[in-house]
Amino acid sequence: MIGHGFMGAAHSQGWRVAPRFFDLPLAPEMTVLVGRDPAAAAAAAQRWGWAESASDWRAVLERDDIDIVDIVTPGDTHAEIALAALAAGKHVLCEKPLANSVAEAEEMALAAEAAADRGIRSMVGFTYRRVPAATFARDLVAAGRLGEIRQVRAAYRQDWLSDAEAPLTWRLQKDRAGSGSLGDIGAHAIDLAEFITGLSLETVSGVLDTVVRERPLLGEGVGLSGTASSERGVVTVDDIALFAGRFSGGDGYRALGSFEATRFATGRKNGFTIEVSGALGALAFNLERQNELEFYDATDPAGEQGFRTILVTDPVHPYAGSWWPTGHMLGYEHGFSHQVVDFVAAVAEGTAPRPSFADGLHVQRVLDAVERSAGDGSSWTAVG
Template sequence: MVGHGFMGAAHSQGWRVAPRFFDLPRQPEMTVVVGRDAEATAASARKWGWNDSATDWRAVIARNDIDIVDIVTPGDTHAEIAIAALEAGKHVLCEKPLANTVAEAEAMERAAAAAAERRIRSMVGFTYRRVPAATFARDLVAAGRIGRIRQVRAEYLQDWLMDAAAPLTWRLEKEHAGSGALGDIGAHAVDLAEFITGERLTSVSGVMETLIHERPLLGEGVGLSGTASAERGRVTVDDVALFTGRLESSALASFEATRFRTGRKNALRIEISGSEGALAFDLERMNELEFYDATQPGLEQGFRRILVTEHDHPYLAPWWPTGHMLGYEHGFSHQVRDFVVAIDEGSAPRPSFADGLHVQRVLDGVERSSNAASVWTPIAG
């Protein structure tokens, strides 16, 4: 695994736990974690169960005992690491968004397609697809339970940047993050909406806004919650992104991504309205799905709560007895399960780098639309 911060911890948990709950066809070994700081990386290896640590990712991907490279670094490094790993014959799991630019994502997709001809697999880490309630929502839509899709509303709401004194981190710098709320969390809303509906966005119109333009620089060795320096740096990404879109069926969709929605901690919400019913999901109530059946008699209609904890629900058979809840980290175990199974079967895992490229084009379309006074912007491919 290359990288070992917040996402590194989440992915490590997935690699540790998945083999113990799922009957995997192959057993992954957590061989080495890579980071820039030798001491911090070694500490992460000890904490999360990696056998070894290193500081040179190029040397690691050249090793014969490495089969999979898991990339959890900032977006500006994704393309270089992923392409090199694929060319070295390694399967690649890469965190979202796939890259910082469409050009980088296109290069990654080309490398993935070439590697696939040699049975080398690649996948993007849109983990919320693998929350059981979200996967079950996809299954209900695919089964026609809500009829023809008419309207979609998706939003990802957080408030962790509300404090103007919070320091400038790499997520607030375009050169490292590519974009702000749009790419960091808006990408999840786009992917989940397309995953559940089974449709892609074909055009978008949006606006992006930076609410706090300068923040204190981080002192040496200081994290997000630590003391910032007196110097200030410029925020070069968006704080809020609002956009509308049109799906392949011509259904309309609206999206919001913000890290300034006061009081909302991790609210990824999606509501899909159809001709025969509707579905609503909220990540802050991740074991629940709301379902409205419009085919029932009028006096019986209304949203009903489905507790998605039955063993027949997606992914849940190996876990706990019915009614015992899963949490944020379980999606990463489901991701490992699906990736390892695909590698063993020789099948193409989803979401693919082509899927990641499409989302990158959506993000780019929103940004270009915002820069051009919110005109409708077609999405290629």
């Protein structure tokens, strides 16, 4: 694993726990964690269960005992590391968004396609696909329970930047992060909306805004929760992203979607909601109540209609059968174990895992189209 921040902890949990609850066709060995600071990497490796640590990822890619490379670094390094890993014959799991630009994502997708011809697998870490309730929502749509999809409403709301004096981290710098709320959490809304509905965004119309344009710089060795310096730096990404989108669909009908991504929704800590409306029914998912799915069946008798809450913890539900008895809840970290399960299975079976680098490229193109639409005031901008 290259990188060891917040996502490093989450991915480590996935690698460590998945083999203990699921019957995997291959046994993952947590061999080496890589970080720029040798002392910090060593401490993270010991804490999270990695056998050793290193500071030179290029040297690690040359090792014969490494089969999979898991990339959890900031977005500006994804392309370089992933391309080198694929060229070295390593299977690659890369955190989202895939890259910082469409050009980088295109190069990565082409490299992944060429590597697949050699049996090398790659996947993007859109982990919310693997929350059991979200996967179950996809299954209901695929089974035709909602009929023709007509409208999607997706919103990802956080408030961790609502304090104007919070320091300027790498996530607020476009050269490091690629974009702000749009790419950081809006990418999740795009991917999960498409995953659940089976539809693909083809045109968008959006607006972006930066609420706080300057923030205190981080002092030497100071983390996000530490004390910032008296100097200030410019925020170069968006704080709020709002956009409408049209999905491709059959018979000439194109479902309409509305999307919101903000890190200024005061009081919302990780509020990710998706509602899908169809001709025969509807469903609603809320990440803050992630073990539940609301389902409305419009074919019920008139006197019995209404949203009902399904507790998605039964053994028949996706992934749930390998964990606890029905009604014993799963949490945020379980999606990362499910990600490991699916990726390891694809590697063992020689199949193409999803979401692929091509899927990640598509999301990158949607992000780019939203930025272009917001930048020039276009009413509708084509994806790609």
